[in-house]
Amino acid sequence: MENTPAILIVDDDRDISMLLAEYLEKNGYRTATAGDGKAMWKRLDEMHIDLIVLDLNLPGDDGLTLCRNLRATSSVPVIMLTARGEPVDRILGLEMGADDYLPKPFEPRELFARIRSVLRRTQALPPGQEVPQVQHMQFAGWTMDFTARHLINPQGVVVALSGAEYRLLKVFLDHANRVLSRDQLLNLTQGRDADPFDRSIDLQISRLRQKLGEDARSPQIIKTVRNEGYVLATAVAKPQ
Structure with missing residues (x-):
């Protein structure tokens, strides 16, 4: 069980968080949820997280701010959830260090596919081996x-x-x-x-x-x- 990737869903819509958590758990992942930035940091202190699904629009610090602050201290992969029709938000998310983005509304199976893709890329090398041979x-x-x-x-x-x-x-x-x-x-x-x-x-x-x-x-x-x-x-x- 400890080898099963843990996904943290950060979204202030509890219904969406519960739906995604249930779907991901049925497909073999462990999950945790948080409704805002404060809860996200608390979860990260409590347990090892392999990937964060981070909503852009959150109370308090928004997803862009949280992603930027996260990148200052951690390389944990981030998939940003953005509003459809807002390409600027998607670009900003990638620039703040997000690994991928997904516009709302979306199908849970599409998020599942993105999670698998990002984890494959980020887990291709053992921890501490991310720096290429050519420096x-x-x-x-x-x-x-x-x-x-x-x-x-x-x-x-x-x-x-x-x-x-x-x-x-x-x-x-x-x-x-x-x-x-x-x-x-x-x-x-x-x-x-x-x-x-x-x-x-x-x-x-x-x-x-x-x-x-x-x-x-x-x-x-x-x-x-x-x-x-x-x-x-x-x-x-x-x-x-």
Whole structure:
């Protein structure tokens, strides 16, 4: 039983929390619930949690604030629940460190599939082994530090990255000079395919370009390939 993943559902709608908890328990997970941020922190102190399902709209600190504060101290995976038709909230959730998002209303089985996907990705390596063998990569004068999870610009100044930006840039560095479609980028960063109206990757790339100091009208590092996707168009070095 202790090896069964524990899912914490943070939602102030008790009916939804109970419904999800019942469904997940029937499908082999242990669950706990919390109605707000204060209860969430209490649950995290009381027991080991493998994944958090976090509603965006909560009394007190909202889901974005809780996710940002959580990322300062923990790497526990987070799936953010957002209102349908609010893409900005979804992007902000990913930037605050959420691993995936799911718009309401949704089917419990869809959440179950997302949970399985996120857990597969985050549990692929043993604890403490998340840092890749290559701890630095250099490109266009920039250095990516995988240990500290930040960028160092050509002047030696540290540039902090959100969780979403870090994952996206790592994918580009791992596939340098190769065109990647939106579907491929979503699959590699979030473990899922894009829907026809999903523009989260475009917004994340726009923000990543800003961090890299790119000219939005003529980017030189992350280029747009018309009707195909995006490419990291520069050499990448892996110092020993």
